[in-house]
Amino acid sequence: MDAAGDSAGGDIDWEAERRPLDQPWVFLGALAAAGAVAAVLIAWLADAPRALGLGAAWVLWTGLTAAMSRFARRTYASQVGVPPARLPVLLRRIRQERIPRDPAARREMALLVRQQRRQLARRWWFWPLLTGMFLVTSAAQWLAGRDAAALMWVVLAALLIPGYLMSRRMLLHVRRVGVRLGQERDAWS
Numbered sequence: 001m002d003a004a005g006d007s008a009g010g011d012i013d014w015e016a017e018r019r020p021l022d023q024p025w026v027f028l029g030a031l032a033a034a035g036a037v038a039a040v041l042i043a044w045l046a047d048a049p050r051a052l053g054l055g056a057a058w059v060l061w062t063g064l065t066a067a068m069s070r071f072a073r074r075t076y077a078s079q080v081g082v083p084p085a086r087l088p089v090l091l092r093r094i095r096q097e098r099i100p101r102d103p104a105a106r107r108e109m110a111l112l113v114r115q116q117r118r119q120l121a122r123r124w125w126f127w128p129l130l131t132g133m134f135l136v137t138s139a140a141q142w143l144a145g146r147d148a149a150a151l152m153w154v155v156l157a158a159l160l161i162p163g164y165l166m167s168r169r170m171l172l173h174v175r176r177v178g179v180r181l182g183q184e185r186d187a188w189s
Contacts, residue, residue, distance in 0.1 A: 017089045028069070032062035080111045087112075094177050095170065106181065113178045120171040127164035131157045 039055020077084040090112050093100070100106055138153035 017092070018085065019088070019092075028062045028066040032059045035059065035062065076115070080108060080115060082108050082112075091116075095173050097173060097177055097180070099177065099180055109177070110181050110183060113174055113181060113183060116174045117171070117178060120167060120174060123167070127160055127167065131160050131164075134160070 035058035036055045039058060073087060074084050077087045080087070080090075082090065086108070090105075090109055094109065094113060094116065099109065134153050134157035138150045138157065141147075141153060142150035
């Protein structure tokens with residue numbers, strides 16, 4: 001029997017596997033609050049009123065991102081053919097490499113794996129490009145004599161490393177689940 005979440009018949013217990021953090025609003029709200037607090041601290045410590053404007057822009061950006069992610073989740077769920085509430089459960093099961101025994105849930109997961117593999121493989125260039133842009137901006141700030149700003153851009157570039165690693169790790173999970181679902185040949189054997 002699969003790990004917790006499967007009933008005696010092998011179906012996914014969708015309600016039991018849902019988590020409060022499945023909604024993007026919680027994470028993006030915390031991110032918006034952290035950005036606003038950081039902007040106020042920078043404005044206070046560096047006496048830079050521009051930081052308050054940047055903080056307001058950050059909060060606006062995270063709000064727009066939350067709205068767009070909700071729309072994207074609904075679109076993505078309709079492409080896969082599942083209700084939007086089930087999408088995070090399937091994604092979590094892919095990350096945990098827990099394949100359901102229920103044929104309908106397996107088909108849904110197979111569609112999601114195919115879509116995830118395409119998206120993750122298509123966006124490999126995003127992380128190095130963004131890191132490069134941050135480092136070029138850092139160099140420009142340093143040449144302009146703004147050492148603190150240059151350091152901030154280097155730190156932001158370094159903060160992208162976990163995003164890149166998580167993206168690569170998710171692609172590996174997706175590929176392994178795809179192999180177990182019979183979508184592709186095991187490249188490691």
